[in-house]
Amino acid sequence: QVQLVESGGGLVQAGGSLRLSCVASGRSFSSYDMGWFRQAPGKEREFVATISRYGGTTYYAASVKGRFTISRDYAKTTVYLQMNSLKPEDTAVYYCAADLDGSRWPNRYQYEYDYWGQGTQVTVSS
Numbered sequence: 001q002v003q004l005v006e007s008g009g010g011l012v013q014a015g016g017s018l019r020l021s022c023v024a025s026g027r028s029f030s031s032y033d034m035g036w037f038r039q040a041p042g043k044e045r046e047f048v049a050t051i052s053r054y055g056g057t058t059y060y061a062a063s064v065k066g067r068f069t070i071s072r073d074y075a076k077t078t079v080y081l082q083m084n085s086l087k088p089e090d091t092a093v094y095y096c097a098a099d100l101d102g103s104r105w106p107n108r109y110q111y112e113y114d115y116w117g118q119g120t121q122v123t124v125s126s
Helices: none
Strands: 002-007 010-013 018-026 033-039 046-051 058-060 068-073 078-083 092-099 120-125
Touching: 002 092, 018 033, 018 092, 018 120, 033 068, 033 078, 046 068, 046 078, 058 068, 078 092
Parallel strands: 010 120
Antiparallel strands: 002 018, 018 078, 033 046, 033 092, 046 058, 068 078, 092 120
């Protein structure tokens, strides 16, 4: 079992920055890959970024590459999503997720993830 709790969402103006956090508990933090997804109103949940279980490899959606950075802190069992140069189209509920199997890379599909957090709202005003 893995428990995930996101935080750090909020309201920010276009061009601003936010850092999302996802605290994990349960299984050993280095035993699963981690990902961030987002879901905007009226749209399907979409992949944002993923980081491998040992932290050496990352992968991003084209829409956020160069603006967002995913990282993980093993001492704090926390995954971060640093979001810079935010745009109104980044407005969504952001979810972190854990992929225990990690048999495919990059793991950018929802079905590859076993555990999900409750989500945190990010709103970017124009």
